[in-house]
Amino acid sequence: MSRYRNLVVSSVLAVASLTAYAQTKVPTTGVLVVVPAYGEVKHVNDQVRITFNIEEQDKDKAAAASRVNLKMKQGTDILKRQDPQAILQTRGYYTYPVYPEETQPRANPNKPRLPTGWRVGQYLDATTTNLTNLPKTVASVQSVLALNGINFSLSDATSKKLDDLRIAATYRNLAERIGSIARAMGRNEGDAVLDTIDFEGSGNYAPEGAMPKTMMMRSAASDSAQVEEPSFEPGETTLSMRVVGKVRFK
Known part of the structure; x- marks a missing residue:
């Protein structure tokens, strides 16, 4: 019975803490928020x-x-x-x-x-x-x-086709993050106005991205005899993009 009472007390305290936190609002009018975002698309290697x-x-x-x-x-x-x-x-x-090969020092090293x-x-x-x-x-x-x-890698034609999808995925992630930040600040998403969008992801606040992954294989020399067909798996490449948005709240 005492364990049940402790759970009830803990729940009441948690609700009280959340209520107190919600009532304590920090002014956010005019604040400028820097929001980094990230997007990626994957495609099977075709080259x-x-x-x-x-x-x-x-x-x-x-x-x-x-x-x-x-x-x-x-x-x-x-x-x-x-x-x-x-x-x-x-x-x-x-x-x-x-x-x-020389197993012993030469008699005349200058020769x-x-x-x-x-x-x-x-x-x-x-x-x-x-x-x-x-x-x-x-x-x-x-x-x-x-x-x-x-x-293995992506051909130029495929990379160009994926560029639109990569930009869309990156912008979608930025919008989702702005919405999350607005809700955490107790503001409506409509109060957030994009001030700047940097699709290069430059600046010290942007995380370093990884280069596209490729598969590399090494093989020893062959002779002139007929060779059985090898097996290859092209894998896939991930194209990523960073974006940094500056959001100002009304």
């Missing part, structure tokens, strides 16, 4: 950037370079056949000397070291929205080149 590479090693620098050039051409031709719409870019051609071979390599990037054919394309190219990396 991928694939990176292939080839590296050869030989005592003869010209022989190593010749094999790299040949395999890069073969891999490029395969990519063009498998995905004619892909945008291709070769880059990062390198040639490095290979020196013998120049002579290379025993050469490492030659090159990279090939392919950007495409043809994700349906991606496993077959990659497996075909892997018979000649190595898969070095793959990065």
Whole structure:
């Protein structure tokens, strides 16, 4: 019985406290409130950037370079056949000397070291929205080149379409926060007048946003044998926006 009495007393005290708080009003006429808000939209990634590479090693620098050039051409031709719409870019051609391992200090450290071979390599990037054919394309190219990396993202066209939705979501969150602040201050939402809206979210009061997420994979070098088709999951990208509004109450 005493426990029930304690609950009743606690409830009465809580109601009394809320009533006293509601009766104690701080003047808010003309006050300027800075309201940060945040909005985001998500969409399945519809674009991928694939990176292939080839590296050869030989005592003869010209022989190593010749094999790299040949395999890069073969891999490029395969990519063009498998995905004619892909945008291709070769880059990062390198040639490095290979020196013998030294287990003991050299008798004459001032004598120049002579290379025993050469490492030659090159990279090939392919950007495409043809994700349906991606496993077959990659497996075909892997018979000649190595898969070095793959990065899923949103295409420019999709990003532009999502921009309207992102702005709307951000503004909706701002309006919801203004309503919550007005109610907490004991004011009507109609008393709040937007003075400034900063869609850049600049200023020290704006939280730092995260960059769009992407998926990255790494793969070891492949040989010339037929390669089974790999499995890929493009995932999704989150586009976010910050907004800061300055609200003045009548």
